Amino acid sequence: MSDAKNDQSSESRERARKEPGDAESTGRFAYDGLERVIHEKARLGILASLMSHPEGLLFNDLKDLCSLTDGNLSRHLQLLQESALVEIWKGMRRNRPQTLVRLTDAGRKRFAEYISVLESVVADAVAASVAAGSSATSRAATPRLPLPKGFSPA
Amino acid sequence: MSDAKNDQSSESRERARKEPGDAESTGRFAYDGLERVIHEKARLGILASLMSHPEGLLFNDLKDLCSLTDGNLSRHLQLLQESALVEIWKGMRRNRPQTLVRLTDAGRKRFAEYISVLESVVADAVAASVAAGSSATSRAATPRLPLPKGFSPA
DNA sequence: GATGTTACTTTGCTATGTAAAGCAATCGAG
DNA sequence: CTCGATTGCTTTACATAGCAAAGTAACATC
Numbered sequence: 001m002s003d004a005k006n007d008q009s010s011e012s013r014e015r016a017r018k019e020p021g022d023a024e025s026t027g028r029f030a031y032d033g034l035e036r037v038i039h040e041k042a043r044l045g046i047l048a049s050l051m052s053h054p055e056g057l058l059f060n061d062l063k064d065l066c067s068l069t070d071g072n073l074s075r076h077l078q079l080l081q082e083s084a085l086v087e088i089w090k091g092m093r094r095n096r097p098q099t100l101v102r103l104t105d106a107g108r109k110r111f112a113e114y115i116s117v118l119e120s121v122v123a124d125a126v127a128a129s130v131a132a133g134s135s136a137t138s139r140a141a142t143p144r145l146p147l148p149k150g151f152s153p154a
Numbered sequence: 155m156s157d158a159k160n161d162q163s164s165e166s167r168e169r170a171r172k173e174p175g176d177a178e179s180t181g182r183f184a185y186d187g188l189e190r191v192i193h194e195k196a197r198l199g200i201l202a203s204l205m206s207h208p209e210g211l212l213f214n215d216l217k218d219l220c221s222l223t224d225g226n227l228s229r230h231l232q233l234l235q236e237s238a239l240v241e242i243w244k245g246m247r248r249n250r251p252q253t254l255v256r257l258t259d260a261g262r263k264r265f266a267e268y269i270s271v272l273e274s275v276v277a278d279a280v281a282a283s284v285a286a287g288s289s290a291t292s293r294a295a296t297p298r299l300p301l302p303k304g305f306s307p308a
Numbered sequence: 309g310a311t312g313t314t315a316c317t318t319t320g321c322t323a324t325g326t327a328a329a330g331c332a333a334t335c336g337a338g
Numbered sequence: 339c340t341c342g343a344t345t346g347c348t349t350t351a352c353a354t355a356g357c358a359a360a361g362t363a364a365c366a367t368c
């Protein structure tokens with residue numbers, strides 16, 4: 001990965017292609033912390049449900065809470081288990097098989113980390129909304145922004 | 155499929171399989187509002203970037219901000235455009251093609267709605283964490299919860 | 309005019325979410 | 339005791355979709 005700064009020597013000949021003091025830090029909106037395993041509607045719901053039910057949830061309750069189909073839930077649980085986010089226990093209640101799902105400690109932790117990234121996403125969005133709403137900023141009072149000249153539709 | 159309520163008569167004999175006053179409302183954690191088009195790491199980043207830059211962003215700036223590859227960004231922009239979330243303008247700057255991307259008004263709106271759902275996800279998670287931390291609740295002080303008897307590992 | 313750079317687009321592979329079908333155990337009716 | 343229905347999941351199959359790598363086009367440079 002070496003020193004990215006040095007590449008500038010061969011590039012910043014006659015045009016500073018990126019104002020040095022620019023607030024646009026690279027990767028600012030990459031949201032690296034959004035783990036694929038967690039960042040998925042269904043799984044997000046499952047994990048949230050389990051957070052609210054530390055004692056665990058039965059397959060069917062989970063299914064209802066997240067409005068998932070059987071197969072769907074089954075699949076996602078597999079994945080979550082393989083990722084060590086949940087633990088799955090099999091038992092019998094009223095002569096029927098019953099599956100109990102619980103967050104692992106690691107799962108709780110990783111979910112918490114994920115959520116903290118989500119919070120920053122929300123914070124970014126809110127900040128942007130506020131900025132857009134204020135008067136002196138770029139968007140100002142104009143309902144539609146004029147385009148930089150020389151641009152035409154897609 | 156008839157009347158689901160009536161099925162209860164044949165079921166709620168000796169076990170109310172779902173306490174009527176139960177807080178577990180069906181679909182509580184379904185998070186329906188998490189639009190597929192928006193709920194995607196890369197696209198989420200793109201939209202967040204654009205929220206913070208109402209005047210629009212150039213292809214390459216967007217690429218850097220979101221740490222995406224060219225192809226990747228191109229593909230996502232297509233999708234976002236097809237969903238009418240962004241508008242894309244082609245132009246020439248310094249004898250090079252330049253693509254400017256901006257949120258549409260609809261895009262801004264739908265993103266805001268999405269974000270409000272995200273906020274509720276975060277709220278749920280925080281609420282759960284708080285509940286778990288308190289003393290009198292189910293998790294209490296035990297580091298590991300005992301399993302309901304009759305359950306064995308996956 | 310050949311090589312390189314910038315700025316994207318297109319293509320192809322792979323992974324994944326989702327619906328539909330499958331399976332095993334039990335229950336209830338006749 | 340056999341038959342069909344129900345419960346509680348699992349497995350399979352497919353269509354989407356993300357992602358990387360290759361491709362294209364316009365200019366710039368040597």
